[in-house]
Amino acid sequence: MTREITIALDAMGGDKAPDMVLKGAEIALVRYPELRFLLVGAADRIAPLLKRIPKLEARSALIHAEDVVTGDAKPSAALRTGKRSSMRLVIDAVAEGAADCAVSAGNSGALMAMAKVVLKTMPGIDRPAMASFMPTQRGETVLLDLGANVECDAENLVQFALMGDAFARAVLGLLKPTIGLLNVGSEELKGNDAVREAHAKLRAGIQGLIYHGFVEGDDIASGTVDVVVTDGFSGNIALKTAEGVAKLFFEFIGAAFRSSLFARIGYVFARPALMQLRDRLDPRRHNGAMLLGLNGIVVKSHGGSDALGFASAIGVAHDLCTNGFLDRIKTELAALGAPVPASSQAAPV
């Protein structure tokens, strides 16, 4: 059943690259032995590292890239001057069919710009979006867009709903994901024009989509819906606010356990349970934002990720490849008719 999957890895992207990338690939290979890798980057830096991981070396091809897109490069500049960069070459590999998907922990804006130019958006999608998941009381919730589109109209939001639905089916394995639209209240008249208009379109009914209605910020963590749709500005702020609060919590809890002798004793007993809790909320387990709406699979790992986090991002790429994400989203878009019609009837194609 398990066909071979080739993933192109931007070996130079991320704060701790290339070491972190190779170690991440090594971890991913334990979990998914069917993977093959194209390691793209500075050959003189990667080759000696690769030598030390024979199991990875056996499943990898090394492709030299002269340039690196830096973390502070503007997307437009990266597009113009980064044609020989490791980031560009992994996307090219997907476009040319040399790889099934690409993973990079490099500059998000540059990655999105390059992926859009090289892979192009799918028919029926105006703008690609970035999606990821967050831990909730019920499991995990998909959140999109996370910053690719700072300003969105109603049409964009409806398209995000479709992409989020397909993503939840492919990566979380859900059969009937529920969709919510992020707003500042649950009443019909709340929010801005784009949100209200998208709500009306989704409420009218779109084939195959289970629309719950408006959700609020606290619904993200409570897992009220499986997919939370919003514009890139709010989505980015929600994601990072949640990350900040989680970090604060772990620091406060550390301080609480150091605050007295009794608390220290309590820690000794509670340690395994607390470690489990930390694992459950570990942001590295939820690493891997997907660029949705393109004719190809590109996964963005957190720039500050370590090897374990990068392995999670590879895992997301693996799931998207094996679960037919691209076909699924194409089918949904076709059933819907592209562009999205104002009525609830799905137009035959």
Add this chain to the structure above:
Amino acid sequence: MTREITIALDAMGGDKAPDMVLKGAEIALVRYPELRFLLVGAADRIAPLLKRIPKLEARSALIHAEDVVTGDAKPSAALRTGKRSSMRLVIDAVAEGAADCAVSAGNSGALMAMAKVVLKTMPGIDRPAMASFMPTQRGETVLLDLGANVECDAENLVQFALMGDAFARAVLGLLKPTIGLLNVGSEELKGNDAVREAHAKLRAGIQGLIYHGFVEGDDIASGTVDVVVTDGFSGNIALKTAEGVAKLFFEFIGAAFRSSLFARIGYVFARPALMQLRDRLDPRRHNGAMLLGLNGIVVKSHGGSDALGFASAIGVAHDLCTNGFLDRIKTELAALGAPVPASSQAAPV
């Protein structure tokens, strides 16, 4: 030194009113014995409750209000038909000078609409904002706007910065609060037009204001700045996302401590430290959103608040009255010149 302060309380606002309001006032009175209250609401419901709290009765006057603004009332409808409501009468009391400030746990939209019509915005302020604070690694951070203004231009954001500055000085007692503008990245070119333009204005320099620059969602909890400025859509989402994550965390930690016998033993030892942690993050301690930019002080308590939370909201109202918040913000606006000038020079008034 402590002059008498009269606070008008909307005794009918909030899920657990009027009981919660009276108990909250009782708690606040222990902390601030100089307070006096105008209790506004259905006399036949309040009088018997008040009889049971003689200390509160001695410091209160009961004012009958025929109507109640319901939680689902539209602001426009509440404005038209709610002229004899408890919510309206507490705002009227502030406008007429019968009370120094008003506190309500009722419908936010209606409260904002009524306060704006009755008290009017200050000269130099186009739109009032709603502000509150969140716990951080360094103490507390003021966040505004929290939902009063779903769409904001650069001018609004600059005015929010001024109001947030005055609020941080008055309520948190900070001498030199730092201000950050919420965005999806820290680089100059990130964000939408309103955010970039406001950044340029604040960067150019406004007298008395210490502008840090752009901040991101995770900076809220890390306490990078004392005041985080954003539009009402993003602010509401950030606040509620943070609340949701905090709630998730407490549920996860409860589950972790119930997960094994060892963990249960650990809990016994660590309990006092964990209770302290819970207190530190208790949303009830951070209750009380202030309506900023009006000619009068109105504090909004969370609708689902209990007596302890309502007492915190009364505490915020108390601090704003005693620390000369209104005068401070007027002075800042005057020094700045109203409307906000494009240049960095403060116009003499």
